[in-house]
Amino acid sequence: MRRFWRTTTGLVAAVALVFVLATVAIGAVAYEVTHEGLEQQLDHRIAAETSGLLAEAGREGLPALAAAIRRREAARSTASLEYLLADERGDALAGALDADVPSREGFEELLAYRHKGSGREGIAQALTTRLPGGVLIVAADRADLDEIDRTLASLFASAMAATLALGLAAAGLVGWVTRRRLSRIDATAQAIIEGDLARRIPRDGSGSEFDRLSGTLNRMLDRIESLMESLRQVSSDVAHDLRTPLTRLYGSLERAEAADDPAVRQSLIGNAREQASELLEIFASLLRIAEVEGLSEKLPRQEIDVSLLLEQMVETYRPDFEDSGRVLQRMIPPGLATAGDRRLLSQALANLLDNALRHTPVGTVVELKAQVSGCQIVLAVSDDGPGVTEAERIRLFRRFARAERSRSTEGHGLGLSMVKAIARAHGGSVQILGGMAGFTVELRLPARRPDAP
Template sequence: MFARLWRSTFGVVALVALAFTAATIAIGGIAYEVTHEALEEQLDHRVRVETHALLAETRAGGLAGIADAIRRREEARTASSLDYVLIDRAGRTIAATLVPSVQPKRGYEEHFRFRRGRYAGVGQSLATPLPDGLLVVVADRSDLEDIDRTLERLFIVALGAMLALGIAAAALIGWLTRRRLSRIDATAKAIIAGDLAQRVPGDRSGSEFDRLAATLNRMLDRIAALMENLRQVSTDVAHDLRTPLTRLCNQLERAVTSEGDADRVAAIRAARQQADELMEIFSAVLRIAEVEGLIEHQALAPVDLSALLEEMADTYRPDFEAGERRLMTSISAGLQVRGDRRLLAQAISNLLENALRHTPVGTTVRLAGTSIADTIEVTIEDDGPGVSPADAQRLFQRFARAEVSRTTEGHGLGLALVRAIAIRHGGEAVLSRSVDGFGVAIRFPHIR
């Protein structure tokens, strides 16, 4: 039980309070001892000074002179006056303002017990031997003991206040912590129950709990996006693979029922072609999942994007010319990004392939790379027919295709991969609005 207590917030704060209490006891004890010793030293000094003054005052008068001086001091006595005892060589008391409880000893005595009328007290004394007797000067310790008791009471009160404040602080902090954690716990339980829209409430205070809530909410948003992505992928795969799977089954059925070898071979080849198409779709989906899930473990390195764009343009220019299209370039020099050169090349390749596949003869395609503010932007635009506003909203989703592209080859995965690669590099991929046809802009952060 105690082991669990010290691991709780209340237990930790209580432990800190106990540590402060122990420190208070140590500091209080040291302060008490130092103060007590200082006051005792002050009493000793006062007794010593008074003894020297009394001896100097009556140096020529002997015991009789000292006795007269003691009587004068007794007549002028105040509450803070010292006490005196003068004893001759035979041990008789010649003059005294008090009655010693025991025979005085030479030198200092810290606890000298005496009586003064009905009052019994303890004092600090200095017994000085004389040629024909003994002079004892006594300072009452009652004031010192009063101060000691006052210090003890103050110390006890301070210690009690420290303990009370420590316990109260532990209870308050424990309550506040449990209250904030209960919100996180309630949110987690709601999410476990299936309500994925729940988020940890924050108070915008910038406190540790508020920052934790913001971090957890970002994590939950990421998980929700991945779950939605998984749901979308599952739906899209089930929907878009139905046609090629149906074709595959039909071709296999045709191969089984064909009587002639030529028809059977043709059906098997057609089935093989459908299977290759399915493999291509699965490979593309897997590639997008790898990029989006950050499964790529290669460390990002500086890439000369200008050189890469020039190289891709030189590679695809013959294909554009063969397809009776023009590829124009406008690439700024010195564009540098931090990334994976192979993935960047694949993104540019996908966009150029889309331009080749989905634009009519005579289309002009423009590949541009430029630096804008703190980003580097790569655009591939054409002056073709473009897409409708309804299609533009979903082109970066998996298996999404514009209506004008339904009659051409493809599976609607190219732009989804481009977007995944852009996000992998800390950027974004959006539709370009600078042309009447169709265009995609990829934005990357500058190397920092």
């Protein structure tokens, strides 16, 4: 039973029960207030009639009072009121009311009576007044008051029943709708567990809580699918791209083992050592990329003067460009700033500039350009070299991916993967622009004023 109250149906049923209890409480208060008000009104009528009779009789005593009662009964001007005038012995002097005379003076709420003329019996509310030589009773039948009480009780009972029925119906409806919507999420989760990573939760576009939750979960699933695809791609690329260096390493060690000449053996071991060092460097780069990709929420958010950082990178790389016969130009406005890790941004820029040094012919002009576009800083490293094909632009951010013309140059095809990981960790993005003539890598980062808190 305790589990039921934790379900959606149980919660709505609990709310309905609260409303029922509130209806009962309101009904009880309203009934009591109404009942007391009607009784007070009835008491006021009886008291006013008693005062009127006594004033009409004046000081003439019981005979005048009896005559006044007979006149009123004959006129029936107060059809709901009954009278009894009795002497000290209890014998009736006037009035059609037949009842036992109360022992005390004042109001009697429940007085059993019988009407002498019609024989009708009932319960009356009465006022007993002691007089010299007798007693006067003015009473009003409670039948109308009791009927009103029954009507009020019936109305409140109906309201309570309607509230309970509507509450239970609402609980069932809400529970059914909730289970129906959650069943879609559950079915999608089950399909994903079975291996269908492309499955998504259907949305109705209503913008409701369930629709927004479905959108959030779908984005999470997109991210998980992307990570799984990246993992599969990394596994495939590692298996494919490391097979050749591992084969070379194995061959070098095998030849070193079979060599009789110590000098040849030492040379082969030295080559194997260099190949192992290269493999370790590749694995270190892969681990570093994975580490950066997991920094989205943990990345230190420090103020970075991007303009100053770019100027320093240009000054650092200018001698290398000049020695290699290439030209490094810049277009850096002052006052650019962002929040993040300065060391990682320096590494991203270094990777882009290293690529320009390695993969462009002598005489190439390379430009480092920065500008603000909306709420983003746009950093671009471009050259007027031969460029790449459309197919290569799409896959160059994959691990170990290299352009065909760069196969003979140094590197492992991990530089742009690192740039992409760093951009995403900073809440930005990176893309390759240009075509067969010219090559541009555009890095976008969230802009921030240097004086911002």
